[in-house]
Amino acid sequence: MNLALFDLDHTLIPMDSDHGWGQFTVQIGWRDAHAFAQANHLYYEQYKAGTLDIADYIRFATGAIREQGLEKSIAAHAQYMSDVVQKNIKKQALDLVQRHRDAGDRIVIVTATNEFVTRPIAEAFGADELIAIELERDATGLPTGEIKGTPSFREGKVARVEQWLTEHGTNWDGVGRSTFYSDSINDLPLLEKVSHPVATNPDDRLRAIAEQRGWPILNLFS
Secondary structure, three states, rough: OOOOEEEOOOOOOOHHHHHHHHHHHHHHHOOHHHHHHHHHHHHHHHHHHOOHHHHHHHHHHHHHHHOOOOOHHHHHHHHHHHHHHHOOHHHHHHHHHHHHHHHOOEEEEEEOOOOOOOOHHHHHOOOEEEEEEEEEEEEOOOOOEOOOOOOOHHHHHHHHHHHHHHOOOHHHHHHOEEEEOOOOOHHHHHEEEEEOEEEEOOOHHHHHHHHHHOOOOOOOOO
C-alpha cells in the first residue's frame, strides 16, 4: 500500500477551514464579532509559535455548535460549504489528489482541525480516509467540547496515522511509498516520518528546513 497523506488548511485549500467556520458563525449571528476575533487571533498566534493548548482551543472552536445544537449546526455547515469552502477548492489541488489516486495511492487527509468542520471537505476531495481531531459527543451526538482520543496535532498526527495503519492490519514497514504534503512547521514530526515529505505552501520555518534538507517545495496556489 502506498500512502498519499495531505494536511488540509493552507495545504489543499488556501484558507483555514476552522477559522473560516468561526467567521461564518459570526456572520450568521451566532458569535460576537469582536470577542471572536480577539480570541481567535490569540489562538492563531499560539499555533504559529507552537504553544497552542489544543484542548482549550477545541472547547473554543466547538462553542457555537454546542450552543446552537447539532441540527442547526449541520445545516449551517452545509451553507458554509456552499458559500465559502467550495470557492476555495481549486483545480490544482483536485488535480494533485487525482494524480495520487490514478497511481493507486490511498488518499488520507490528516488535519488538526476537528471532524465536524473537515469531514464534508474531505468528502469533497474524495479522500479515502479523514484523520482529524475526533470530538467527544453526548448521547444525542452533540459535541461536549472535549477531544476523543489522541488529537491529530503535531506528534499526534504520527500517532493517529500509526493507529489507522494498525486498524488496517499493517504498520510503517508495510507501507511502500509514503508522501505527506503540509504547509506547517507543526507537521514536522509526520514530515520526518514519511519517505517523501513535500513542503507545500510552506511557512517560513518549514521552508527553511525543506531547503536545508533538500525536500521538494510545492507552491500549489501561486
